[in-house]
Amino acid sequence: MGDHAMKALLVCEYRQGKLLESTYELLAFAGRLGADKIMLLIGSEAQAPKFQGKVYLADAGVFGEYNPDLHKYLVLDVAQKEKPDYIVFVHSSFGWDLAPRVAAALKAAQVSEIVGVVDGKFEVPSCNAKMRRLLAARTPQAVLTIQAGAFSYQGEARGTPQLERVELAGSTPRVDFIGYEAAEKKAVDLAKAEVIVSAGRGIGKKENVDTIAALARVFKGELGATRPVVDAGWVEHTRQVGSSGQIVAPKLYVACGISGAIQHIAGMKRSDFIVAINKDRDAPIGEVADVLVVADVIQFVHALTARLRK
Numbered sequence: 001m002g003d004h005a006m007k008a009l010l011v012c013e014y015r016q017g018k019l020l021e022s023t024y025e026l027l028a029f030a031g032r033l034g035a036d037k038i039m040l041l042i043g044s045e046a047q048a049p050k051f052q053g054k055v056y057l058a059d060a061g062v063f064g065e066y067n068p069d070l071h072k073y074l075v076l077d078v079a080q081k082e083k084p085d086y087i088v089f090v091h092s093s094f095g096w097d098l099a100p101r102v103a104a105a106l107k108a109a110q111v112s113e114i115v116g117v118v119d120g121k122f123e124v125p126s127c128n129a130k131m132r133r134l135l136a137a138r139t140p141q142a143v144l145t146i147q148a149g150a151f152s153y154q155g156e157a158r159g160t161p162q163l164e165r166v167e168l169a170g171s172t173p174r175v176d177f178i179g180y181e182a183a184e185k186k187a188v189d190l191a192k193a194e195v196i197v198s199a200g201r202g203i204g205k206k207e208n209v210d211t212i213a214a215l216a217r218v219f220k221g222e223l224g225a226t227r228p229v230v231d232a233g234w235v236e237h238t239r240q241v242g243s244s245g246q247i248v249a250p251k252l253y254v255a256c257g258i259s260g261a262i263q264h265i266a267g268m269k270r271s272d273f274i275v276a277i278n279k280d281r282d283a284p285i286g287e288v289a290d291v292l293v294v295a296d297v298i299q300f301v302h303a304l305t306a307r308l309r310k
């Protein structure tokens with residue numbers, strides 16, 4: 001990409017009548033890139049983001065809250081007017097679906113699930129987040145998705161946008177948006193728990209879940225889990241913490257045998273106090289933990305539970 005000021009078109013996240021907070025992470029990301037920012041909201045004027053700049057507004061009442069065809073045309077329409085270097089989505093179910101459609105239409109490179117920016121290059125997780133790859137786009141325009149929770153937005157959400165309406169003439173979608181349907185009723189609402197004790201793959205086997213749950217009970221808290229523990233069927237999905245589970249912010253979060261992958265951190269980093277128990281002192285969870293206990297998790301949790309019961 002040339003020497004001109006870079007421009008990023010940020011596609012807002014809007015669902016069920018509300019602008020999602022993750023929209024502001026797009027602003028934080030563009031800030032890290034040093035790009036000029038413009039936004040596109042397919043939503044309502046009442047939910048326009050706090051932002052000092054131009055926001056293209058397409059009415060969700062007309063275009064639907066989500067319609068892969070129409071929303072693609074809307075993004076392409078604004079991209080045509082603004083010629084951004086980057087078109088950026090959150091790496092959400094919305095972004096996963098829409099970004100590749102836009103990239104294909106523009107014959108542009110796509111870089112997905114960005115967690116960091118290093119000298120203008122994009123850091124993305126690889127090998128199940130055990131490693132990171134550094135990527136740069138070779139096409140003049142690129143479509144990007146950013147991992148939710150990777151770019152925090154403190155202080156960046158202010159101002160009144162300058163709204164510009166987007167209309168579309170003569171595009172007939174091949175799909176209709178019918179509506180949302182709740183997948184399942186959440187049996188446990190982890191968001192209300194003051195203490196959450198979560199089990200990670202480091203607990204070793206299903207039988208050890210009881211040990212972790214016992215500690216949660218002593219704190220009158222709830223049991224949580226990472227995705228591998230849920231995928232293995234050791235703990236039910238409603239207790240999964242992370243970007244594809246629940247986002248929680250308890251007073252105390254105890255991470256038992258959890259490595260600290262970005263998708264898990266995204267779900268618990270706003271906890272007031274974080275204790276992690278891990279046999280590896282270099283586990284990434286240490287970066288967000290207030291206390292890192294380097295120990296065998298089952299031995300330590302047994303001892304701690306016994307002591308607290310006294």
Ligand SMILES: Cc1cc2nc3c(=O)[nH]c(=O)nc-3n(C[C@H](O)[C@H](O)[C@H](O)COP(=O)(O)OP(=O)(O)OC[C@H]3O[C@@H](n4cnc5c(N)ncnc54)[C@H](O)[C@@H]3O)c2cc1C
Nearest residue numbers: 200201202226227242243244245257258259261264279297
């Ligand atoms: C699109 C997508 C969405 C995802 N969503 C989520 C999500 O919502 N939630 C989520 O959690 N993950 C999610 N993941 C998975 C995520 O990337 C990680 O794979 C996962 O969080 C790792 O879980 P873990 O920490 O339990 O396991 P591991 O990464 O395997 O870590 C196990 C840890 O236990 C430690 N350990 C091992 N034995 C012991 C012992 N005896 N005593 C103490 N410590 C020990 C190890 O040192 C290690 O740090 C998602 C991934 C993708 C691609």
